[in-house]
Amino acid sequence: MSYKKAQKAIDALWDEGVISNDTIEKWGEEHMRTPYHYETNRP
Numbered sequence: 001m002s003y004k005k006a007q008k009a010i011d012a013l014w015d016e017g018v019i020s021n022d023t024i025e026k027w028g029e030e031h032m033r034t035p036y037h038y039e040t041n042r043p
Contacts, residue, residue, distance in 0.1 A: 013019045 010019070
């Protein structure tokens with residue numbers, strides 16, 4: 001997805017009230033990490 005397409009999608013969500021400043025603040029406080037799953041029986 002290009003930057004312009006992403007920006008249009010974000011602007012649409014903002015205009016529809018789906019996201020707001022509060023939403024963005026909550027995203028900034030989240031600790032989102034990719035869970036790592038290690039195999040227990042590795043050779």
